[in-house]
Amino acid sequence: MATSEAHPATQADAGAGFVRAITRLDATALVIGSMVGSGIFIVSADIARQVASPGLLLAVWVLSGITTVIGALTYGELAAMFPSAGGQYVYLREGISPLFGYLYGWTLFMVIQTGTIAAVAVAFARFTSVFFPSLSPDVFLGLTVHLPSGPIEVGLSPQRVLAIVSVILLTWINIRGVRTAAFIQTSLTLLKVVSLVGLIVAGLILGRNAHALASNFGAHFWPAGGLHLGTVATVGAAMVGGLFAMDAWNNVGFAAGELKNPRRDLPFSMAAGVLTVTVLYLLANLGYLSVLPLSGIEGAPQDRVATAVLQAVFGGAGLALMAAAIMISTFGCNNGLILSGARVYYAMARDGLFFRSAGALHSKYQTPTPALAVQAVWTCVLCLSGTYSQLLDYVIFAALLFYLLTGVSLFALRRTRPHLERPVRVPAYPLLPALYVLLTGAIAVDLLVRKPQYTWPGLLIVALGIPVYYGWRLAAQRAPRAAQLAPLDTDGPPR
16 A cells, blocks of 8 residues: 655656646536547447447446546545646555556556547548548558457558547647647637537437437337346446547546646546536437437448438538537547646656656646657557557456546545545545446456457556566666656756
8 A cells, every 4th residue: 555655756746847727627628628539429329239229328328427427526536635747647656556556557558548549530530531532441551460359450541641640740739838738628629519519409409300209219218128137237338338438537637737726626627527528428319319210320320320410410411510520529639638648657757667758848848748759659559550449448448447446546545544635525435436436347347258359458458567567666776866866857858
């Protein structure tokens, strides 16, 4: 367990040179913008195929939302306790041990954050191809790699090239300063919320279809066999899509060192952002079911459910409208993910558990430029896989493991460090955090049983971080003590 003293890196953030430019509005926009990417417009098709019931489709989204809201309330206490760069990495480091904090940072870098950025970038390119058909998904330079989850074509395609270009462009924007990145994030979040509200209005009001309503909300609303253990297991596995579409709500904690008032604004932005997105997502799915029969949702071309809805309402113009909306949504989502993820690698570097240069800030813009650069390089490599659904499954299982452990760290900190200042406390303690741990644990176990081709590789990725952690520790012990304790040079150029 962690000792009773605060970690040196946690205390050092205030003088590390970050610009505290993120307001409460910006922080809430970062939560919403990081959550709303392409998932809500796509994953309902896969969920519908798994559950084969309108009622269970809505149940998946309701349960995913409840789980995420409880998680945000649980994290609020931790975020207010440790308002420093790194977020969940710091919570695990302080609550359980530095090893578990590192394993989260390692997995975040290897697949959770970078994999999500890559998947969203590929989705951005996919919808851009609606306007530019020459952006083909066909690989023109590559090879086939056989994974436990199936074969994939690794290499370059026009769509993947655009995905890589978008990652590089957004990384450059984030290097130019947090004020610029925050302004772009808030502006794009406003646009994507307006687009999502427009989709909801089109589905619930303008495009209501009597046939779809009778089919979806009549006798076939629930499965014919009723609810049983097998149905519950199916819903749990299908929640992968819902949780993925709602993921990244915790990313605002990664950038805590740049919030103007992190102790107050972090808990607020997490809770308000997650609740807003949960309501919007549920209304969007009610809109889908109001326009399309379940078979239309299951069989939407390339899983573009939202596009199918707008085409049904507006005809050919619907395709262009939805493609433009998703392009804005995915671009804004990745801006938030790129901004926040690099702050974790910065915190790890300050602890001596990542490349030391990643703990330096740009002399002019005060952004973690080396951390942003290394994140971009690995993300571009993952873009070469071109997959979306496979990355989705790898990402969400790995993320679930650490969501569960972070809930455990809250209990550990209540016991080991009871006198630590807690500006915000989770409501209904210990019931809510215990429920969160149970829910995430049950879903993780369900996935282990039902989707082993994805979950065991995810566990392997986490386990590979153990020898890497001890390698960093050994290197730090062999380094001169003065080099270990010397602050990083934040005045000169990044090294």
